[in-house]
Amino acid sequence: MIPLSIPHLAGNEWTYVKECLDTGWVSTAGAYVSRFEEDIAAFTRSKYAISCMNGTAGLHTAMNLLGIGRGDYVLAPNLTFVATLNAISYTKADPLLIDVDPASWQLDLKLLERWLAEHTSITDTVCTLREDGRRIAAIMPVHVLGNLCDMDRLQQLSEAYHIPIIEDSTEALGSTFKGQHAGTFGVFGTSSFNGNKIITTGGGGMVFTQDEHLATRAKHLTTTAKTDPLDYFHDEVGYNYRLVNVLAAIGVAQLEQLPDLIRRKKHMDAYYREQLGGVGDISFQRITPGVDPNCWLFTFRTGRMRELLTYLNDRGIQSRPFWTPMHDLPMYERLRYVTEANNARAVHATAISIPSSSGLTDDQLAEVVGHVRAFYS
Ligand SMILES: Cc1ncc(COP(=O)(O)O)c(C=O)c1O
Secondary structure, three states: OEOOOOOOOOOOHHHHHHHHHHHOOOOOOOHHHHHHHHHHHHHHOOOEEEEEOOHHHHHHHHHHHOOOOOOOEEEEEOOOOHHHHHHHHHOOOEEEEEOEOOOOOOEOHHHHHHHHHHHEEEEOOEEEEOOOOOEEEEEOOEOHHHOOOOHHHHHHHHHHHOOOEEEEOOOOOOOEEOOEEOOOOOOEEEEEOOOOOOOOOOOOEEEEEOOHHHHHHHHHHHEOOEOOOOOOOEOOOOOEOOOOHHHHHHHHHHHHHHHHHHHHHHHHHHHHHHHHOOOOOOEEOOOOOOEEOOOOOOEEEOOOHHHHHHHHHHOOEOOEEOOOOHHHOHHHOOOOEEOOOOHHHHHHHHEEEOOOOOOOOHHHHHHHHHHHHHHHO
16 A cells, blocks of 8 residues: 555654653653754744644644633634644633635635634734624634635735634644745744654643743643752643653654655656646646745645545555534534635535655555556546
8 A cells, every 4th residue: 555644754863762762851851852953943934833733732822822722712724634723622712713725725814814804803913703793802813724815915915814823734844935934924834743754752732932931831841841950830720731752752753854755845846747637537636826835745636536545545555534614513503604606515525635644655646646547548
Protein backbone atom coordinates (compact mmCIF):
# COMPACT_ATOMS: atom_id res chain seq x y z
CA MET A 1 0.00 0.00 0.00
CA ILE A 2 1.16 3.55 -0.68
CA PRO A 3 0.16 5.44 2.49
CA LEU A 4 -1.55 8.81 2.56
CA SER A 5 0.59 10.76 5.01
CA ILE A 6 2.92 8.93 7.37
CA PRO A 7 5.80 10.27 9.47
CA HIS A 8 9.29 10.59 8.04
CA LEU A 9 11.66 9.85 10.93
CA ALA A 10 15.02 9.95 9.22
CA GLY A 11 17.13 12.30 11.34
CA ASN A 12 18.33 12.49 14.94
CA GLU A 13 15.08 11.22 16.50
CA TRP A 14 16.64 7.99 17.76
CA THR A 15 19.72 9.72 19.23
CA TYR A 16 17.72 12.38 21.07
CA VAL A 17 15.08 9.95 22.38
CA LYS A 18 17.81 7.57 23.54
CA GLU A 19 19.37 10.44 25.45
CA CYS A 20 16.05 11.03 27.22
CA LEU A 21 15.75 7.35 28.07
CA ASP A 22 19.38 7.02 29.18
CA THR A 23 19.13 10.03 31.47
CA GLY A 24 15.60 9.38 32.70
CA TRP A 25 14.36 12.78 31.47
CA VAL A 26 11.26 11.45 29.75
CA SER A 27 8.49 13.41 31.39
CA THR A 28 7.29 16.95 31.97
CA ALA A 29 10.67 18.51 32.76
CA GLY A 30 13.79 18.39 30.62
CA ALA A 31 15.91 20.43 28.25
CA TYR A 32 14.29 19.33 24.98
CA VAL A 33 11.03 21.09 25.79
CA SER A 34 12.60 24.55 25.89
CA ARG A 35 14.95 23.69 23.02
CA PHE A 36 12.01 22.69 20.82
CA GLU A 37 10.21 25.93 21.75
CA GLU A 38 13.27 28.05 21.00
CA ASP A 39 14.03 26.27 17.73
CA ILE A 40 10.50 26.57 16.41
CA ALA A 41 10.25 30.22 17.47
CA ALA A 42 13.49 30.87 15.56
CA PHE A 43 12.27 28.97 12.50
CA THR A 44 8.92 30.78 12.31
CA ARG A 45 10.37 34.11 13.52
CA SER A 46 7.75 34.11 16.27
CA LYS A 47 8.70 36.01 19.42
CA TYR A 48 7.31 33.24 21.61
CA ALA A 49 6.36 29.57 21.21
CA ILE A 50 4.84 27.52 23.99
CA SER A 51 4.62 23.75 23.60
CA CYS A 52 1.58 21.71 24.56
CA MET A 53 0.22 18.19 24.25
CA ASN A 54 -1.61 18.66 20.93
CA GLY A 55 -3.01 21.29 18.60
CA THR A 56 -6.47 21.13 20.14
CA ALA A 57 -5.03 21.95 23.57
CA GLY A 58 -3.21 24.86 21.96
CA LEU A 59 -6.43 26.23 20.48
CA HIS A 60 -8.24 25.78 23.79
CA THR A 61 -5.45 27.63 25.62
CA ALA A 62 -5.70 30.54 23.17
CA MET A 63 -9.47 30.74 23.76
CA ASN A 64 -9.01 30.71 27.53
CA LEU A 65 -6.38 33.43 27.46
CA LEU A 66 -8.64 35.73 25.44
CA GLY A 67 -11.30 35.27 28.11
CA ILE A 68 -13.73 33.66 25.68
CA GLY A 69 -16.69 32.01 27.33
CA ARG A 70 -20.44 31.55 27.59
CA GLY A 71 -22.42 34.12 25.62
CA ASP A 72 -19.61 34.84 23.14
CA TYR A 73 -19.48 34.00 19.46
CA VAL A 74 -16.30 32.87 17.72
CA LEU A 75 -16.22 33.05 13.92
CA ALA A 76 -14.81 29.95 12.20
CA PRO A 77 -14.98 28.37 8.75
CA ASN A 78 -17.51 25.64 8.08
CA LEU A 79 -14.80 23.56 6.41
CA THR A 80 -12.26 22.50 9.02
CA PHE A 81 -11.24 19.60 11.21
CA VAL A 82 -13.65 19.23 14.13
CA ALA A 83 -11.00 20.25 16.69
CA THR A 84 -11.36 23.92 15.70
CA LEU A 85 -15.00 23.95 16.74
CA ASN A 86 -14.48 21.66 19.71
CA ALA A 87 -11.92 24.07 21.15
CA ILE A 88 -14.53 26.85 20.94
CA SER A 89 -17.20 24.62 22.49
CA TYR A 90 -15.00 23.70 25.47
CA THR A 91 -15.24 27.35 26.55
CA LYS A 92 -19.07 27.32 26.22
CA ALA A 93 -18.88 30.02 23.54
CA ASP A 94 -20.87 29.44 20.33
CA PRO A 95 -19.07 28.94 17.03
CA LEU A 96 -20.56 31.04 14.24
CA LEU A 97 -19.79 29.47 10.89
CA ILE A 98 -18.63 31.28 7.78
CA ASP A 99 -18.56 29.60 4.39
CA VAL A 100 -15.32 29.07 2.48
CA ASP A 101 -14.11 30.28 -0.88
CA PRO A 102 -14.78 27.51 -3.45
CA ALA A 103 -11.34 27.85 -5.07
CA SER A 104 -8.91 28.35 -2.14
CA TRP A 105 -11.05 26.47 0.44
CA GLN A 106 -10.17 29.15 3.03
CA LEU A 107 -12.52 31.57 4.81
CA ASP A 108 -14.53 33.53 2.21
CA LEU A 109 -13.37 37.04 3.10
CA LYS A 110 -15.78 38.84 0.75
CA LEU A 111 -18.71 37.08 2.37
CA LEU A 112 -17.29 37.77 5.82
CA GLU A 113 -16.79 41.47 5.09
CA ARG A 114 -20.35 41.89 3.81
CA TRP A 115 -21.79 40.01 6.75
CA LEU A 116 -19.81 42.02 9.31
CA ALA A 117 -21.01 45.27 7.73
CA GLU A 118 -24.65 44.19 7.65
CA HIS A 119 -25.01 42.27 10.91
CA THR A 120 -22.62 43.62 13.54
CA SER A 121 -22.17 46.78 15.62
CA ILE A 122 -19.14 48.16 17.39
CA THR A 123 -19.51 49.69 20.85
CA ASP A 124 -16.52 50.60 23.03
CA THR A 125 -14.16 48.52 20.88
CA VAL A 126 -16.36 45.44 21.22
CA CYS A 127 -18.02 43.92 18.18
CA THR A 128 -21.47 42.49 18.75
CA LEU A 129 -24.08 40.71 16.69
CA ARG A 130 -26.85 43.29 16.18
CA GLU A 131 -29.60 40.73 16.54
CA ASP A 132 -28.83 39.71 20.12
CA GLY A 133 -26.07 42.04 21.32
CA ARG A 134 -23.68 39.17 22.03
CA ARG A 135 -19.93 39.70 21.65
CA ILE A 136 -17.98 38.36 18.69
CA ALA A 137 -14.89 37.46 20.66
CA ALA A 138 -12.51 36.08 18.02
CA ILE A 139 -12.11 34.94 14.46
CA MET A 140 -10.30 31.73 13.61
CA PRO A 141 -8.91 31.44 10.10
CA VAL A 142 -7.96 27.81 9.41
CA HIS A 143 -5.03 27.55 7.03
CA VAL A 144 -6.52 24.58 5.22
CA LEU A 145 -3.83 22.23 3.85
CA GLY A 146 -1.10 24.84 4.40
CA ASN A 147 -2.73 27.52 2.20
CA LEU A 148 -3.77 30.83 3.84
CA CYS A 149 -6.42 33.41 3.05
CA ASP A 150 -5.38 36.99 2.25
CA MET A 151 -4.01 37.78 5.71
CA ASP A 152 -3.65 41.52 4.94
CA ARG A 153 -7.36 41.74 4.34
CA LEU A 154 -8.23 39.60 7.35
CA GLN A 155 -6.04 41.74 9.59
CA GLN A 156 -7.74 44.90 8.28
CA LEU A 157 -11.13 43.41 9.13
CA SER A 158 -9.86 42.27 12.53
CA GLU A 159 -8.68 45.80 13.34
CA ALA A 160 -11.73 47.56 11.93
CA TYR A 161 -14.14 45.34 13.87
CA HIS A 162 -11.99 44.78 16.98
CA ILE A 163 -12.13 41.02 16.57
CA PRO A 164 -8.87 39.31 17.59
CA ILE A 165 -7.46 36.59 15.34
CA ILE A 166 -6.63 33.11 16.62
CA GLU A 167 -5.01 31.24 13.76
CA ASP A 168 -5.69 27.54 13.43
CA SER A 169 -2.34 27.15 11.71
CA THR A 170 -2.06 23.51 12.76
CA GLU A 171 -1.55 22.37 9.14
CA ALA A 172 0.58 25.27 7.99
CA LEU A 173 3.95 25.01 9.71
CA GLY A 174 6.47 26.47 7.27
CA SER A 175 3.84 28.22 5.09
CA THR A 176 4.20 31.97 4.67
CA PHE A 177 2.11 34.91 3.47
CA LYS A 178 4.24 37.72 2.02
CA GLY A 179 7.24 36.18 3.78
CA GLN A 180 5.62 36.04 7.24
CA HIS A 181 5.06 32.65 8.84
CA ALA A 182 1.62 31.18 9.41
CA GLY A 183 0.80 31.32 13.10
CA THR A 184 2.45 34.71 13.67
CA PHE A 185 -0.32 37.01 12.37
CA GLY A 186 -2.90 36.53 15.10
CA VAL A 187 -2.91 37.24 18.80
CA PHE A 188 -2.31 33.51 18.89
CA GLY A 189 -1.36 30.88 16.33
CA THR A 190 -1.10 27.13 16.78
CA SER A 191 0.75 24.10 15.43
CA SER A 192 -0.07 20.41 15.55
CA PHE A 193 2.51 17.63 15.53
CA ASN A 194 0.00 14.83 15.07
CA GLY A 195 1.33 11.81 13.16
CA ASN A 196 0.02 12.95 9.78
CA LYS A 197 1.43 16.51 9.95
CA ILE A 198 4.50 17.85 8.13
CA ILE A 199 6.57 17.19 11.26
CA THR A 200 5.40 15.02 14.11
CA THR A 201 6.08 14.24 17.75
CA GLY A 202 3.50 11.44 17.74
CA GLY A 203 1.11 13.92 19.32
CA GLY A 204 1.94 17.48 20.24
CA GLY A 205 1.24 21.13 19.66
CA MET A 206 2.60 24.66 19.89
CA VAL A 207 1.05 28.03 20.69
CA PHE A 208 2.59 31.08 19.03
CA THR A 209 2.22 34.62 20.28
CA GLN A 210 4.11 37.89 19.85
CA ASP A 211 3.06 39.19 23.27
CA GLU A 212 5.31 38.54 26.26
CA HIS A 213 2.53 38.69 28.84
CA LEU A 214 0.35 36.23 26.88
CA ALA A 215 3.33 33.91 26.40
CA THR A 216 3.93 33.82 30.16
CA ARG A 217 0.23 33.23 30.74
CA ALA A 218 0.16 30.42 28.16
CA LYS A 219 3.05 28.63 29.86
CA HIS A 220 1.41 29.10 33.24
CA LEU A 221 -2.01 27.86 32.18
CA THR A 222 -0.69 24.80 30.33
CA THR A 223 1.44 23.72 33.29
CA THR A 224 -1.22 23.55 36.05
CA ALA A 225 -0.83 27.23 37.05
CA LYS A 226 1.80 26.42 39.67
CA THR A 227 3.41 29.53 41.15
CA ASP A 228 6.12 28.10 43.37
CA PRO A 229 8.94 25.72 42.35
CA LEU A 230 8.77 23.93 45.69
CA ASP A 231 5.32 24.28 47.18
CA TYR A 232 2.21 22.98 45.48
CA PHE A 233 0.59 26.36 45.18
CA HIS A 234 -1.60 27.02 42.13
CA ASP A 235 -3.26 30.39 41.64
CA GLU A 236 -5.99 29.45 39.16
CA VAL A 237 -7.59 26.43 37.49
CA GLY A 238 -4.80 25.34 35.16
CA TYR A 239 -4.39 22.49 32.72
CA ASN A 240 -1.89 19.68 32.40
CA TYR A 241 -1.39 20.36 28.69
CA ARG A 242 2.40 19.91 28.68
CA LEU A 243 4.40 18.34 25.90
CA VAL A 244 6.72 15.82 27.55
CA ASN A 245 10.50 15.86 27.07
CA VAL A 246 10.72 12.60 25.13
CA LEU A 247 8.25 13.92 22.55
CA ALA A 248 9.94 17.32 22.41
CA ALA A 249 13.18 15.44 21.63
CA ILE A 250 11.47 13.94 18.57
CA GLY A 251 10.23 17.44 17.70
CA VAL A 252 13.74 18.92 17.79
CA ALA A 253 14.97 16.19 15.44
CA GLN A 254 11.98 16.62 13.13
CA LEU A 255 12.36 20.38 12.99
CA GLU A 256 15.97 19.97 11.86
CA GLN A 257 14.58 18.23 8.77
CA LEU A 258 11.68 20.61 8.09
CA PRO A 259 13.33 22.60 5.27
CA ASP A 260 14.07 19.33 3.43
CA LEU A 261 10.56 18.00 4.10
CA ILE A 262 9.02 21.18 2.67
CA ARG A 263 11.27 20.92 -0.41
CA ARG A 264 10.11 17.32 -0.89
CA LYS A 265 6.43 18.27 -0.47
CA LYS A 266 6.79 21.08 -2.99
CA HIS A 267 8.35 18.68 -5.46
CA MET A 268 5.40 16.32 -5.00
CA ASP A 269 2.88 19.10 -5.37
CA ALA A 270 4.49 20.36 -8.58
CA TYR A 271 4.65 16.82 -9.97
CA TYR A 272 1.00 16.04 -9.19
CA ARG A 273 -0.16 19.37 -10.64
CA GLU A 274 1.82 18.80 -13.81
CA GLN A 275 0.80 15.17 -14.26
CA LEU A 276 -2.87 15.48 -13.28
CA GLY A 277 -3.72 18.90 -14.75
CA GLY A 278 -6.27 18.40 -17.53
CA VAL A 279 -7.00 14.77 -16.53
CA GLY A 280 -10.77 14.10 -16.34
CA ASP A 281 -12.51 16.94 -14.48
CA ILE A 282 -9.74 17.34 -11.90
CA SER A 283 -9.28 20.83 -10.45
CA PHE A 284 -6.72 21.99 -7.90
CA GLN A 285 -6.80 24.16 -4.81
CA ARG A 286 -6.08 27.79 -5.73
CA ILE A 287 -3.16 29.11 -3.72
CA THR A 288 -3.86 32.64 -2.48
CA PRO A 289 -1.54 35.25 -4.06
CA GLY A 290 1.31 36.01 -1.64
CA VAL A 291 1.22 32.55 -0.05
CA ASP A 292 4.18 30.20 -0.17
CA PRO A 293 2.51 26.99 1.02
CA ASN A 294 4.12 24.00 2.76
CA CYS A 295 2.18 21.71 0.34
CA TRP A 296 1.37 19.41 3.22
CA LEU A 297 -1.27 17.07 1.74
CA PHE A 298 -2.15 16.95 -1.93
CA THR A 299 -5.89 17.25 -2.45
CA PHE A 300 -7.91 17.92 -5.58
CA ARG A 301 -11.56 18.15 -6.62
CA THR A 302 -13.45 15.86 -8.97
CA GLY A 303 -17.15 15.18 -9.54
CA ARG A 304 -16.35 11.45 -9.37
CA MET A 305 -14.73 11.66 -5.92
CA ARG A 306 -16.53 8.70 -4.28
CA GLU A 307 -15.86 6.40 -7.24
CA LEU A 308 -12.21 7.44 -7.40
CA LEU A 309 -11.80 6.98 -3.66
CA THR A 310 -12.93 3.35 -3.86
CA TYR A 311 -10.91 2.76 -7.02
CA LEU A 312 -7.66 4.02 -5.49
CA ASN A 313 -8.08 2.39 -2.07
CA ASP A 314 -8.91 -0.94 -3.76
CA ARG A 315 -5.58 -0.66 -5.58
CA GLY A 316 -3.51 0.09 -2.49
CA ILE A 317 -3.34 3.85 -3.04
CA GLN A 318 -4.49 5.18 0.32
CA SER A 319 -6.82 8.11 -0.31
CA ARG A 320 -9.24 10.05 1.88
CA PRO A 321 -12.28 12.25 1.53
CA PHE A 322 -12.14 15.73 3.02
CA TRP A 323 -13.68 16.80 6.35
CA THR A 324 -17.45 16.67 6.67
CA PRO A 325 -18.45 20.35 7.00
CA MET A 326 -19.13 21.34 10.60
CA HIS A 327 -22.74 22.30 9.84
CA ASP A 328 -23.39 18.72 8.71
CA LEU A 329 -22.30 17.23 12.05
CA PRO A 330 -25.08 16.51 14.57
CA MET A 331 -23.68 18.63 17.41
CA TYR A 332 -23.07 21.63 15.14
CA GLU A 333 -26.01 21.51 12.71
CA ARG A 334 -27.98 24.17 14.56
CA LEU A 335 -25.21 26.76 14.58
CA ARG A 336 -25.60 30.04 12.72
CA TYR A 337 -24.03 29.62 9.29
CA VAL A 338 -23.23 32.53 7.00
CA THR A 339 -23.38 31.23 3.45
CA GLU A 340 -24.78 31.87 0.01
CA ALA A 341 -24.06 28.67 -1.90
CA ASN A 342 -22.75 26.30 0.82
CA ASN A 343 -19.37 25.99 -0.87
CA ALA A 344 -18.07 23.96 2.07
CA ARG A 345 -20.49 21.16 1.22
CA ALA A 346 -19.55 21.30 -2.46
CA VAL A 347 -15.84 21.06 -1.64
CA HIS A 348 -16.48 18.16 0.70
CA ALA A 349 -18.53 16.34 -1.95
CA THR A 350 -15.70 16.55 -4.49
CA ALA A 351 -12.32 16.72 -2.67
CA ILE A 352 -9.98 13.77 -2.36
CA SER A 353 -6.52 13.61 -0.73
CA ILE A 354 -3.91 11.33 -2.30
CA PRO A 355 -0.57 9.99 -0.99
CA SER A 356 1.73 12.81 0.10
CA SER A 357 4.10 11.30 2.69
CA SER A 358 7.50 12.96 2.59
CA GLY A 359 9.19 9.58 2.23
CA LEU A 360 7.41 8.60 -1.00
CA THR A 361 9.78 7.82 -3.85
CA ASP A 362 9.42 9.23 -7.37
CA ASP A 363 8.42 5.71 -8.51
CA GLN A 364 5.61 5.65 -5.97
CA LEU A 365 4.42 9.08 -7.07
CA ALA A 366 4.39 7.85 -10.67
CA GLU A 367 2.39 4.80 -9.57
CA VAL A 368 -0.23 7.04 -7.91
CA VAL A 369 -0.47 9.18 -11.04
CA GLY A 370 -0.73 6.04 -13.21
CA HIS A 371 -3.75 4.80 -11.23
CA VAL A 372 -5.51 8.19 -11.28
CA ARG A 373 -4.98 8.52 -15.04
CA ALA A 374 -6.17 4.93 -15.60
CA PHE A 375 -9.37 5.71 -13.69
CA TYR A 376 -10.27 8.53 -16.09
CA SER A 377 -9.16 6.78 -19.28
C1 LIG B 1 -7.33 22.13 10.96
C2 LIG B 1 -6.95 21.40 12.22
N1 LIG B 1 -7.27 21.93 13.41
C3 LIG B 1 -6.92 21.33 14.56
C4 LIG B 1 -6.23 20.14 14.57
C5 LIG B 1 -5.97 19.51 15.89
O1 LIG B 1 -4.65 19.16 16.15
P1 LIG B 1 -4.34 17.92 17.11
O2 LIG B 1 -4.75 16.67 16.40
O3 LIG B 1 -2.87 18.01 17.33
O4 LIG B 1 -5.11 18.13 18.37
C6 LIG B 1 -5.86 19.54 13.35
C7 LIG B 1 -5.09 18.29 13.25
O5 LIG B 1 -5.27 17.25 13.71
C8 LIG B 1 -6.25 20.17 12.14
O6 LIG B 1 -5.96 19.64 10.95
